[in-house]
Amino acid sequence: MLRPPEGAPNVLVVLLDDAGFGAASPFGGPCQTPNAEKLAARGLKFNRFHTAALCAPTRQALLTGRNHHSAGMGSITELATGAPGYCSVLPNSMAPLAMTLKLNGYSTAQFGKCHEVPVWQSSSAGPFDAWPTGGGGFEYFYGFIGGEANQWYPSLYEGTRPVEITRTPEEGYHLTEDMADKAIQWIGQQKSLAGDKPFFVYFAPGATHAPHHVPKEWADKYKGKFDGGWDKLREEIFERQKKLGVIPADCVLTPRPAEIPAFDDMPEDFKPVLSRQMEVYAGFMEHTDYHVGRIIEAIEKLGLMDDTLIYYIIGDNGASPEGSINGCFNEGSYFNDILHLETPEYLMSRLDELGGPDSYNHYSVGWAHALNTPYQWTKQVASHFGGTRNGTVVHWPKGIAAKGEVRSQFTHVIDVAPTILEAAGLPQPVSVNGIQQDPIEGVSMAYAFNDATAPERHETQYFEMFGNRGIYHKGWTAVTKHSIPWVKAPMPALDDDVWELYDTTKDWSQARDLSKEMPEKLHELQRLWLIEAARYKVLPIDDRTLEKFNPVLAGRPVLIKGNTQLLFPGMGRLSENTVLNLKNKSHAVTAEVVVPEGGASGVVISQGANTGGWSLYFKDGKLKYCYNFGGFEHFYVESTSPIPPGEHQVRMEFTYDGGGIGKGGNVALFLDGKPVGEGRVRATLGMVFSADDGMDVGLDGGAPVSEEYESRGNEFNGRIKGVQLSVDPNFEGHLVSPEDAIRVAMARQ
Secondary structure, three states: OOOOOOOOOEEEEEEOOOOOOOOEHHHOOOEOOHHHHHHHHOOEEEOOEEOOOOHHHHHHHHHHOOOOOOOOOOOOHHHOOOOHHHOOOOOOOOOOHHHHHHHOOOEEEEEEEOOOOOHHHOOOOOOOOOOOOOOOOOOEEEEEOOOOOOOOOOOEEEOOEEEOOOOOHHHOOOHHHHHHHHHHHHHHHHHHHOOOOOEEEEEEOOOOOOOOOOOHHHHHOOOOOOOOOHHHHHHHHHHHHHHHOOOOOOOOOOOOOOOOOOHHHOOHHHHHHHHHHHHHHHHHHHHHHHHHHHHHHHHHHOOOHHHEEEEEEOOOOOOOOOOOOOOEOEOHHHHOOOHHHOOHHHHHHOHHHOOOOOOEOEOOHHHHHHOOOOOOOOOOOOOOHHHHEOOEEEEOOOOOOOOOEEEOOOEEHHHHHHHHHHHOOOOOOOEEOOEEOOOOOOOOOHHHOOOOOOOOOOOEEEEEEOOEEEEEEOOEEEEEOOOOOOOOOOOOOHHHOOOEEEEOOOOOOOOOOOOOOOHHHHHHHHHHHHHHHHHOOOOOOOOOOHHHHOHHHHOOOOOOOOOEEEEOOOOOOEOOOOOOOOOOOOEEEEEEEEEOOOOOOEEEEEEEEOOEEEEEEEEOOEEEEEEEEOOOEEEEEEOOOOOOOEEEEEEEEEEEOOOOOOOOEEEEEEEOOEEEEEEEEOOOOOOOOOOOOOEEEOOOOOOOOOOOOOOOOOEOOOEEEEEEEEEOOOOOOOOOOHHHHHHHHHHOO
8 A cells, every 4th residue: 555755744734714913822912822832832933924815715725735826716716707716616737735645645634614615516416526525635524615614503514425413502512622523533543543654634623713603711711801902902912922033123013004993982882892802702712722732632642743744824814804893793794785783782782692602703803903913904905914924833843853933934825735745755746646737836844944044935926815916025025905805995996006015124014115215126026916917827807896796797607597496305504506596586485395283393494594594484383484684683474374284385475675685575475375474574685694504405404594493403393395496576376386396307407
């Protein structure tokens, strides 16, 4: 059996989510991460490590060693377009690192967030080429496919098979702990059964991405510690960073942008909510580090630490501003453009629920900016280091003699894959599964492991995200901010963007703009950016935002075409990209059901979660429809009388008001073609119901849409023969014939 060269280490790559450079304690942050500190004390801290300013692009780059546009991931999968650099499809000439390691004798496993699967391939029907255990090269996967997960009610897969979580939050369930349990179990099993093979474990928790879900006692550890606000916090982080030596003594703290208010200017009675947002986030990060520590402890107990190369990458981009100025109880408000409903009064009324199972919370942009200290801007803003610089710890006793040292060579997430290959004694692949491979675009970091003064080898690196652009070249950076994530404003013309110039050999934090003093140097770097952009498929830049949620406008494939879709019992975990889009239009949901003697109860079909969605179900024998408007309000419609036992067709018709997105509509319920109830939904969600909680037939998995049933035990107690979704402003009738349903189903095969 094939084995890698003698001495090839085990590899553990830990990638946290949405954590800024100044968040974690090894880099001066307020969030205590003792396990990251222990690794740093016995290894190295890289303080000029960079990411792609957004999650899916960073992950594709990490796992392939190629720039994110080269690998087709210029943005997140949900915003993919038809352009090669933005299509979300990984070329087969860029085999992932895990595939190369597996083919050379490694055991491979991934736990946690994926977010590299094209949305039209994200259902249980596949294809699975882009899934971790498909073309991703991992022999085992336990985690979630989308961009974020409800930590209390996650939608998980084991391999490509949906997994139902049986424990509730009240019974102690939390996703990070669950994944750590699975990782520890897998490592133990691998060493027990194939101990002569090294492992590659990629542990990518949903933490610390929103929703910031954590047991209350972890958040309470930080009670009162952020009452001084984000401006004071920046100053505290900045001083700690200097004492730790992760920024130079002459570094300048960049000013807070005018687009972020001073903490002192926020309403006094709202400040306890803002403080609690940060307490919850800090507890979330410490809780995550604790469970990462359990994995490290398991490796130690197996006597494998000396032989294990560990990357602990604290963030896949800068801290996230997507909670906007006030923060939010439900992050979906940001995506549905209804943040105006997240008023201080509303947030104050939900203060005690932040971080708990009923929340889907995010902190204020003021905290995000503070956690990117000392840099400008945040996640999504790839032009500046606040969006792209992430503290990284590397630990490998057999390969790194230095202990507790800092490395300041410029490095990038694409450098991780070639470093691991070099550590394993493996050449970069020329051909994988018969396909000639494009060269890896990263540079191994191993040259710096035992030489703090080694000249940096990654001399040039472009950046781009949503039109925010930058270039690093031999110590100089030229950057231009094109958009601000939390500010809703028309996009300026790309040619009108103002470029800035920084000499980062003398100006660590990009604090002094030299563009007016050195225009020729700026022009030189602007030209270099354009050359690199053409080389790595960055062009053409597409700065559309909301339009790209619409696959027709974006130009990406869709799984479901036409105006109808037939679903069957047992189908579940269907993401919004794999079912008919019912938003912003008139539609109907029709189900053939068998009501048992004694009356019907339970969910026939549901979509979404406790933070937004809809459900058609039975309660006390009556047919009911619930529309959950972002958790702000629940609209209910029910039949006038219980549905008798026997076989029936039940139908919900939604007549949309029109006049734009997110408008209201009238609901009518029918039994065997006859009206049995009606009601009104005053407003709807225009863009998304839930980032991870999909559509289920026969139950409501995950967090419950309706307040009238629990998260468990809500299954329909009768029999469902089929459910039809239909989008048609001119319904031909209130009863769908079985012949028509069969015809539609056959036409879709």
